[in-house]
Amino acid sequence: MMATYTMRCLHFITCCLLTFYPIYSYAQNDFSYLSKLSEDDSIAIDALILYPKVTRDAMLEVALYPEALVKLHSLRTESSKAFTNLMSSLSKEEQEKFWDLVRYKGLVQRLAEGNKKSENEIRDILKNYPGEIHETAIDLGTRHYETLVKINEQEKSFQQHFQNLLKSYPPVTQQALTALLDLPEVLDILQDNISLVVLVGDAYRKNPDFIKHKADSLSLETARQNAEDIKQWSKTLEENPEAAEELKQSAKQYAKEYGYDEDAYAKPEDTGIVVIHHYYEPYPYWFGWPWWYPPHWWYPYPFWYHWGFYFSDGGIIVFSLPSYFFVSWYFYYPIHHYYYPHLSDAYIHTYHYYGPRRVSNSITRAVDDWKKEKGDDLPPDLLNEDAQRVARLKEYGKFEEDYVRHNSENPGKPLSRQDFFQKNEKKYPNLNYPRRKIRAIQQDDDVYRKERYPTKKKEIENKSYERKWAYPEKREPIRQFYPDKQATPQKKAEPQRKVYPQNNVQPQKKFIPQKQMVPQKQIPQKNVQSKSNKIVKQKTDGRQLKKR
Numbered sequence: 001m002m003a004t005y006t007m008r009c010l011h012f013i014t015c016c017l018l019t020f021y022p023i024y025s026y027a028q029n030d031f032s033y034l035s036k037l038s039e040d041d042s043i044a045i046d047a048l049i050l051y052p053k054v055t056r057d058a059m060l061e062v063a064l065y066p067e068a069l070v071k072l073h074s075l076r077t078e079s080s081k082a083f084t085n086l087m088s089s090l091s092k093e094e095q096e097k098f099w100d101l102v103r104y105k106g107l108v109q110r111l112a113e114g115n116k117k118s119e120n121e122i123r124d125i126l127k128n129y130p131g132e133i134h135e136t137a138i139d140l141g142t143r144h145y146e147t148l149v150k151i152n153e154q155e156k157s158f159q160q161h162f163q164n165l166l167k168s169y170p171p172v173t174q175q176a177l178t179a180l181l182d183l184p185e186v187l188d189i190l191q192d193n194i195s196l197v198v199l200v201g202d203a204y205r206k207n208p209d210f211i212k213h214k215a216d217s218l219s220l221e222t223a224r225q226n227a228e229d230i231k232q233w234s235k236t237l238e239e240n241p242e243a244a245e246e247l248k249q250s251a252k253q254y255a256k257e258y259g260y261d262e263d264a265y266a267k268p269e270d271t272g273i274v275v276i277h278h279y280y281e282p283y284p285y286w287f288g289w290p291w292w293y294p295p296h297w298w299y300p301y302p303f304w305y306h307w308g309f310y311f312s313d314g315g316i317i318v319f320s321l322p323s324y325f326f327v328s329w330y331f332y333y334p335i336h337h338y339y340y341p342h343l344s345d346a347y348i349h350t351y352h353y354y355g356p357r358r359v360s361n362s363i364t365r366a367v368d369d370w371k372k373e374k375g376d377d378l379p380p381d382l383l384n385e386d387a388q389r390v391a392r393l394k395e396y397g398k399f400e401e402d403y404v405r406h407n408s409e410n411p412g413k414p415l416s417r418q419d420f421f422q423k424n425e426k427k428y429p430n431l432n433y434p435r436r437k438i439r440a441i442q443q444d445d446d447v448y449r450k451e452r453y454p455t456k457k458k459e460i461e462n463k464s465y466e467r468k469w470a471y472p473e474k475r476e477p478i479r480q481f482y483p484d485k486q487a488t489p490q491k492k493a494e495p496q497r498k499v500y501p502q503n504n505v506q507p508q509k510k511f512i513p514q515k516q517m518v519p520q521k522q523i524p525q526k527n528v529q530s531k532s533n534k535i536v537k538q539k540t541d542g543r544q545l546k547k548r
Contacts, residue, residue: 051186056215058176059186060208063201065173066194071165072177073191079158080288086150092292094144097136099290100300102151103281104129107137112152116145158286184285185298229361232353233308234318236346246340248316250330251307258303294325327366338397341390348383348393377417379431388430395428402427 062069087095102108110125111117117125122141126134140148162181166174180187190197204211237244282298283289289297304310306326309318327347330336337344351367354360360368371378382392399421407414415423421433 051183053216053219054179055183055186056219057212058179059190060200060204060211060215061173061176062180062190063197063204065169066197066201068165068169068173068177069187069191069194069197072162072187075158075161075165076285076288079154079286082154083151083287084291086147086154090147095290097140098144098147098151099283099287100133100136101140102284102287103300104133105281107133108148108155109152111137111141112145112148117141155284155286181285182282184282185296187285188296188298226361229354230318230320233321233350233363236350237316237318240342240346242342243346244316246343247307247309247322247346248311250336250340250343251303251309251326254306254326254329255303321362324362324366327363328369331366331370334397334400336397337393338401341394341397344393344397345390348389349385352383352385379433381432391430395430399428399431 087098090098107125107129111122119138119142122138123134126137129137166177169177200211237247283300306323308320308322308326309316311317330340330343330347347363347367350363354364371383379392379396382396383389402424403415403417403420406420418433421428421431
């Protein structure tokens with residue numbers, strides 16, 4: 001829902017620019033740039049100008065000093081971080097109670113000042129506060145008094161910083177900034193789009209009366225278009241009872257997912273009054289919003305506020321369009337198209353019915369954002385206006401569920417949507433994903449193409465064909481990453497000589513101890529006769545020779 005407020009504020013700023021800057025486009029060469037900004041943002045912006053005139057005038061006054069918004073955002077970031085750290089030690093259930101308590105102005109201060117209060121004293125303080133907060137205040141005041149004191153000190157500190165920031169601005173701007181603190185979503189949006197704030201502030205400075213007049217006119221026009229949109233949406237549900245029934249089922253699923261109690265907020269207190277966002281107390285600007293909510297969630301709306309209807313005597317009472325957040329949640333889960341195809345068809349019918357226009361609504365913005373996010377992942381003919389769209393939407397929801405499950409079960413071999421569809425095409429007869437494109441073969445490609453060669457046997461035998469083809473020439477393969485064999489081998493580099501100091505003193509050689517020679521023992525020599533003294537026996541023929 002806060003995204004809706006973001007778009008509304010941007011629409012107000014951009015419309016002011018478009019209505020004023022054509023007067024000065026000849027003197028300034030930036031009107032084309034402003035027109036481009038308007039075109040890019042117009043899809044996601046519509047009706048912040050539905051705020052009262054006092055709030056619109058305050059936004060214009062603040063736009064004159066955009067640096068004040070930057071300083072205020074820095075201060076808010078610091079205070080929000082401090083409060084989050086203080087809450088971090090508590091359970092989520094306890095944090096929810098504190099977040100509910102700080103929404104009521106001055107309640108924490110009255111509970112924290114002085115000493116710890118009894119239950120009766122707390123009840124006296126709560127006389128001027130709604131009954132829905134009494135039980136929570138008594139519980140926290142009796143069990144978490146020290147935490148309440150710390151919260152009160154933090155809030156006082158940042159309020160003092162805020163007063164110091166205001167001193168450098170005119171009284172009118174001070175009043176405007178103080179008033180916008182009660183509408184934190186406005187300050188949040190202006191700070192997120194500071195470039196547009198600078199441009200509209202420049203336009204307002206040059207001609208404030210003209211800008212205010214155009215803002216009043218656009219406010220009336222937007223209110224009229226919103227009333228027509230609600231009437232048309234109610235008529236769509238009346239003519240399509242299947243879509244109305246699926247809207248109720250999806251709304252219950254939404255409430256279950258976000259932890260709402262089905263018995264709470266069954267229907268508003270006064271069914272004759274259209275509920276507007278000013279009725280609910282926002283979370284304080286200094287503390288931000290609970291961490292478990294999506295960004296820019298400043299108001300704890302009942303869940304039927306996002307549906308755009310509430311239950312009454314078994315039926316539904318439509319009081320507005322479904323919120324941008326609710327429709328975005330619906331399109332975020334593709335399986336919703338499988339379970340609620342008629343409701344998807346009603347959303348898309350509304351998107352096509354209004355088409356492009358200056359003031360969009362929550363349904364057209366959400367569907368358009370979904371289309372841009374999905375891009376080529378959607379089948380080309382999925383949203384076509386014909387009798388088969390409900391069947392296509394139902395199969396698309398099942399296809400997306402099966403595709404995601406397949407890739408999660410096969411993380412090593414994920415498939416693209418086109419490949420998965422081609423393998424399971426029979427399961428989804430109403431879908432038509434484009435097949436993967438194959439690169440066309442060029443005439444100079446080094447391949448054989450079938451149509452360039454004779455195919456019929458008779459043509460080949462009779463030689464009745466024209467020889468317009470030729471086999472490609474053989475080419476020597478180009479070697480890569482290998483050196484040429486004929487290249488001369490490189491000589492090994494000679495080791496470099498050692499460089500000694502300049503005094504030419506060469507290093508001493510390493511001392512190597514020599515082995516000591518062990519003296520050998522003298523071996524006594526044996527008396528050996530010389531060879532000449534030996535008796536030589538001569539071989540004879542058997543006779544012995546006598547000694548001489």
